[in-house]
Amino acid sequence: MTWPLDKPREECGVFAVHLTAPADVAALCHLGLFALQHRGQESCGICVSDGAEIAIEKDMGLVAEVFTEERLAKLRLPAARTGIGHTRYSTTGSSLRFNAQPLTVRSNKGILALAHNGNFTNARIIRNQMLEDGAVFQTTNDSEVMINLIARYSHLSLEQATARVMGELQGGFAVVIMDKTKVLGLRDAHGVRPLVIGRLPGGYVLASEPAALTIIGAEVVRDVQPGELVVADDRGLHSRQVLTPQPTPCAFEWIYFARGDGALDGADVHEARLRMGEILAREAPVEADVIVGVPDSGLAAAIGYARASGIPYDLGLYKSPYAGRTFINPNQRLRELKVHLKLTPTAAIRGKRVVLVDDSIVRGTTSGRIVQMLRDAGAREVHFRVSSPPIKYPCYYGIDTAARQELAAATMSVEEIRQKIGADTLYFISEAGLSRAIGIAETCLACFNGAYPAGHPGEEAAKEGLELPLFELAS
Numbered sequence: 001m002t003w004p005l006d007k008p009r010e011e012c013g014v015f016a017v018h019l020t021a022p023a024d025v026a027a028l029c030h031l032g033l034f035a036l037q038h039r040g041q042e043s044c045g046i047c048v049s050d051g052a053e054i055a056i057e058k059d060m061g062l063v064a065e066v067f068t069e070e071r072l073a074k075l076r077l078p079a080a081r082t083g084i085g086h087t088r089y090s091t092t093g094s095s096l097r098f099n100a101q102p103l104t105v106r107s108n109k110g111i112l113a114l115a116h117n118g119n120f121t122n123a124r125i126i127r128n129q130m131l132e133d134g135a136v137f138q139t140t141n142d143s144e145v146m147i148n149l150i151a152r153y154s155h156l157s158l159e160q161a162t163a164r165v166m167g168e169l170q171g172g173f174a175v176v177i178m179d180k181t182k183v184l185g186l187r188d189a190h191g192v193r194p195l196v197i198g199r200l201p202g203g204y205v206l207a208s209e210p211a212a213l214t215i216i217g218a219e220v221v222r223d224v225q226p227g228e229l230v231v232a233d234d235r236g237l238h239s240r241q242v243l244t245p246q247p248t249p250c251a252f253e254w255i256y257f258a259r260g261d262g263a264l265d266g267a268d269v270h271e272a273r274l275r276m277g278e279i280l281a282r283e284a285p286v287e288a289d290v291i292v293g294v295p296d297s298g299l300a301a302a303i304g305y306a307r308a309s310g311i312p313y314d315l316g317l318y319k320s321p322y323a324g325r326t327f328i329n330p331n332q333r334l335r336e337l338k339v340h341l342k343l344t345p346t347a348a349i350r351g352k353r354v355v356l357v358d359d360s361i362v363r364g365t366t367s368g369r370i371v372q373m374l375r376d377a378g379a380r381e382v383h384f385r386v387s388s389p390p391i392k393y394p395c396y397y398g399i400d401t402a403a404r405q406e407l408a409a410a411t412m413s414v415e416e417i418r419q420k421i422g423a424d425t426l427y428f429i430s431e432a433g434l435s436r437a438i439g440i441a442e443t444c445l446a447c448f449n450g451a452y453p454a455g456h457p458g459e460e461a462a463k464e465g466l467e468l469p470l471f472e473l474a475s
């Protein structure tokens with residue numbers, strides 16, 4: 001099992017490729033998924049086609065574990081030109097093998113495979129209607145709802161049916177779909193979840209992040225626009241603006257989720273994180289001797305804070321490269337020690353007044369342990385600075401932020417959180433400061449202010465998700 005520190009968890013990464021000449025599509029998908037591993041570590045899958053056959057391999061586990069040479073060999077169709085891939089962390093549908101993606105079905109449009117990132121907030125309602133009409137579901141994840149909706153439009157082409165379904169689904173999502181001869185990619189009208197287009201000699205690639213394009217040598221072309229449907233086939237790349245764009249991409253992509261080596265919707269992730277730190281330093285200056293970031297995602301903001309404050313940056317926390325996964329049972333004692341498995345203080349903080357920069361505080365438990373660890377190692381003062389505003393509301397668009405009652409900022413004031421984590425001072429970046437740092441006109445900030453751009457189903461309904469009790473499934 002994985003032992004992440006107390007962070008929101010991203011849901012999924014998607015990848016798709018279509019080439020006009022046969023190639024090792026499985027290898028391209030495999031590499032692409034490596035670059036998207038941070039977006040989901042519970043399961044992964046690849047589906048490829050040579051125009052006649054479709055081969056799929058998927059399972060629970062990391063990309064490196066699931067795709068053995070043997071499994072990749074099964075995906076190496078000699079004339080393969082089309083493929084999609086997926087890395088998954090479940091927020092809807094339990095973490096079971098049958099929920100791993102890509103999801104494949106035989107339909108009136110031939111064999112289809114689908115992989116998605118994000119949530120359809122009205123999936124449960126649609127699914128219940130379909131169950132009443134006699135539809136059959138094999139998984140408990142909401143991707144199956146979309147693929148069933150597409151199949152319902154039997155008189156329409158795959159592109160036309162997908163465009164129709166885009167208007168029926170609500171929420172925040174980015175989806176890739178393939179049949180034997182092409183791939184489709186789309187984003188919801190708000191562009192909450194990212195999807196970028198890349199070009200290879202003789203084809204096109206779609207991926208959640210630019211890193212998955214550059215790793216296979218593709219040139220980054222542009223982002224899929226909110227509400228846009230793109231199709232890559234033998235005639236090239238075609239685009240259709242299906243829904244009126246109302247862009248509010250997820251601010252957390254820049255705070256924490258996305259890799260720092262690319263740009264989303266025109267805003268460079270690393271530069272945005274540096275600016276968050278600079279703005280934090282201006283909003284909440286403090287006299288200190290050293291700036292320390294919590295690895296990995298707090299480091300860029302810490303460097304920004306150091307630059308703006310003139311206080312030196314140092315590596316005050318060492319992160320073990322081998323503590324990402326452990327198979328030890330997480331009993332209470334080990335849970336308490338888990339932060340020590342990952343992080344240990346260095347001599348850089350001994351006898352110093354430390355500014356500790358992190359990207360978020362969710363429950364506050366890990367933050368408190370890190371503060372205590374620094375004090376135990378000799379820090380004289382610990383001033384905590386956070387490059388996201390307080391998380392007060394759950395996310396309904398594919399991010400697991402924990403239930404509302406578990407969020408420290410939902411039930412405590414900043415001063416109460418400061419006392420809980422034992423810091424000398426505590427400051428969260430302002431919403432305005434965060435928006436300035438990202439530099440996009442509007443982003444989703446719903447987990448900070450409760451203003452959900454694409455609506456929401458309510459916390460109870462979201463918690464129930466699509467986990468229908470068996471008797472309900474059978475009725």
Ligand code: SF4
Pocket residue numbers: 172192249250251252253394395396397398399444445446447448
């Ligand atoms: S609610 Fe928060 S985590 Fe969810 S999409 Fe909006 S900004 Fe991102």
